[in-house]
Amino acid sequence: MSFAQAIGDWHALAVLFVAGVIPNQIWRMLGLWFGGGIDEGSELLVWVRAVATAILAGVIAQIVVEPPGALASVPDTLRYGAVGAGLVVFLLTRRSIFAGVVTGEVFMLAGKWWLG
C-alpha cells in the first residue's frame, strides 16, 4: 500500500468530519455543558435511548441482510443461521458475548466448508 492509498482522498476525510465527527461529538459536548440539570431517568431520555437502540439494531440487520464485500459471498440462509446459532448460545450461556460470537463464526465457517 502506498502512502497516497493509505490516506485516500481528502474529500472522504472531509465527509468523515461533516457526517461523522460533528454529529457524534455534539452530544458529548452538550452533556459536558448542560450536564447538571438533566434527570437521567426522564421520559424523553427513555424514548431517545429506545430509538438509538433500534437504529443500532437496524444497522446490525442491514449488515446481515444486505452484506458488504466478502460477506456477500456467504449464502443468505447461512448468514441468518450463524446469527441465530450465536444468539441461542448467547442466551444459553447467560449472556456470554464471547460464546455467542465464537458460535456464530464457527457456524458460518463450518457451513461454508460443508457447502464447499
Added chain:
Amino acid sequence: MALPPLDSPQWNSPWLAFGWGLRSITQTILTIVLFVTYLGIGALAHDTHFSLVWALASTLFVWAGPAQIILITTLGSGATIIQSAIAVTVSAIRLFPMVVSVLPLMRTPTTKRRELVFAAHLTAVTLWVECHRFLPLVPRERRIAFVHGLGCGLVSVCLVANTVGYFLAANLTQTLGAAILLLTPLSFLFSTARNSREVADVVALVLGILLYPLAAKMSSGVDILISGVVAGTIAYGVHWWREVRA
C-alpha cells in the same frame, strides 16, 4: 493486577494515575470485545472502499463503534452526507446521558469544565461501564488522569485492531474475510443485548432488527431512521404502558 489502596503513594502524581488507568485495560473482558469489534470495523472500512487513514481517523475522532458503523454502511450504500449525519447524530444521542452521568464521578469542587473535555470525548459505552466499576477505587483528585489513561489505552487497542482488520480484509481468502465482517453484527448484537436491562431496550432491539428489512423495501434513503424511530417509539410505548399499569 489490583489497584493500590486509596491512600497509597502510588496515587501521588497524575502520571502514576494515568499509568494505572492504562494498565486497567488488561482487567476487563470488554477490551477483547472492543478489539473484535474494531477488527470488524477495519475490515468493513476496507470492503466499503475507505482508506486506512480514514478508518483510523474515524476511531480517533468519532470514538463510538455504532456511529462509525452507521457512517461506513450508510455512506457505503450511497446515502447522502445529510442522511448519514442524521443517522449518526441520532445514534449518538445516547452519549449525552452517559456523559451527564459519568462526569460527576471525576469532578472535584475545583475542577474546571475544560479539564473534563478530553474525558467527555473518551466517554462511550465501554468507558462508561468501566468508570462505574473502577472509579470508586481511585482517589477523587486522580480520577481524571486515571480515565485519560484508561481511555487512551482503549483507543490504542482499537487503532491496532482497525489496522489488523483492514489488512486482513485486504489479504485473506473470501471466506475468512467474510468471517471478519461477520464479527461486527455479532459483537454489536450481543453487547447491546447484554446491556439491555429494561423491557423497552429489548423491544427496541428485537423490533429494530425485524422492522429494518420492511423499511428497506421503501428505499427511501433513510430506511434506518424510519425503522429506528418506529421501533424505538413502540418500545417506549411498551415502557409507558407498563409504568401506567404499575
